[in-house]
Amino acid sequence: MKPEIEKVKVLIIGSGPAGYTAAIYASRAGLSPVLYTGAQPGGQLTITNDVENYPGYPNSITGPEMMEDFRKQAERFGTQVRYGLATSVDFTTKPHTVIIDEQVTIHADTVLISTGASAKWLGIESETRLNGKGVSACAVCDGFFFRGQEVAIVGAGDTACEEASYLSNICSKVYMLVRKDEMRASQIMQKRVMNNPKIEILWNTETDEILGEDEVNGLRIFNNKTGEKSEIAISGFFVAIGHQPNTGIFKDYIHMDEAGYIKTIPGSTKTNIEGVFACGDAQDNIYRQAVTAAGTGCMAALDAERYLAEFEND
């Protein structure tokens, strides 16, 4: 039986590419890390099919298989991977206190936050049913699968414009669905999509249903001013309406931006609290890729190791 209160040197919260990479480095440094997986063991990549852009997999790999490899590699060097959710923290104490599943208390000299960010979805049935079968929330990740084909993207912010422009370089046509008669993207980003001959902006337009049985083959849209419905043929449907970082339990202690992304000291993974480090999508509202998450996971483990070395010499 696990003791009710446990003391660890390195506690890693989250089991995506950032958390597992931090675990590989921390365990190889002899720091015996404990990693809690959260509700989605393996993180966001477990809901995608092929990952073609992670170096080292020349023939591509499925997201779930890749994350199994990450887990095995972390365990090989002694990381304790445990199922459980961090439900609250107290970062005023030293060591820091993290409560798991509202029951187990962990006292940790260092805490590595790698809780990721979740894409926001429209919430319609066909979007869930066809997720990974033509529906995606990441143009950089999945755009390539639709090269030379017609696709649609929903959103009106800078990210949506960025992703629409990215898709226009690969796809034959991009329909951009904008709910209002204006966009909230910056003027420069709006200009970029409006002047792009491969992007057609559909104003006052919302998604009624994504069409297709086993894969996306079309889209039924409606004009929210006139109520008029129409269908377009597409093979990819991208949702770019924002992300929600999974950082709510840290908000009373850790500095974040307005959207909830953790602020780190530039060039490091240090947060405003000594001994607490953040890596992966939880602190990255720009790149949000597996390889960047893994990179900052490595940084967090090295930052934690250096912090512990100083701490032990005090």
Ligand SMILES: Cc1cc2nc3c(=O)[nH]c(=O)nc-3n(C[C@H](O)[C@H](O)[C@H](O)COP(=O)(O)OP(=O)(O)OC[C@H]3O[C@@H](n4cnc5c(N)ncnc54)[C@H](O)[C@@H]3O)c2cc1C
């Ligand atoms: C559909 C899709 C396809 C993608 N395809 C690609 C691709 O092809 N290539 C690419 O590079 N990137 C891709 N991405 C992006 C990539 O998945 C993310 O950038 C990457 O997973 C971020 O890693 P992370 O470790 O920061 O967080 P995540 O992978 O989001 O993992 C977060 C982890 O934190 C855990 N967690 C959250 N809250 C708690 C808590 N309170 N307590 C304990 N644990 C918690 C979760 O259970 C999860 O394990 C894709 C994303 C999506 C959604």
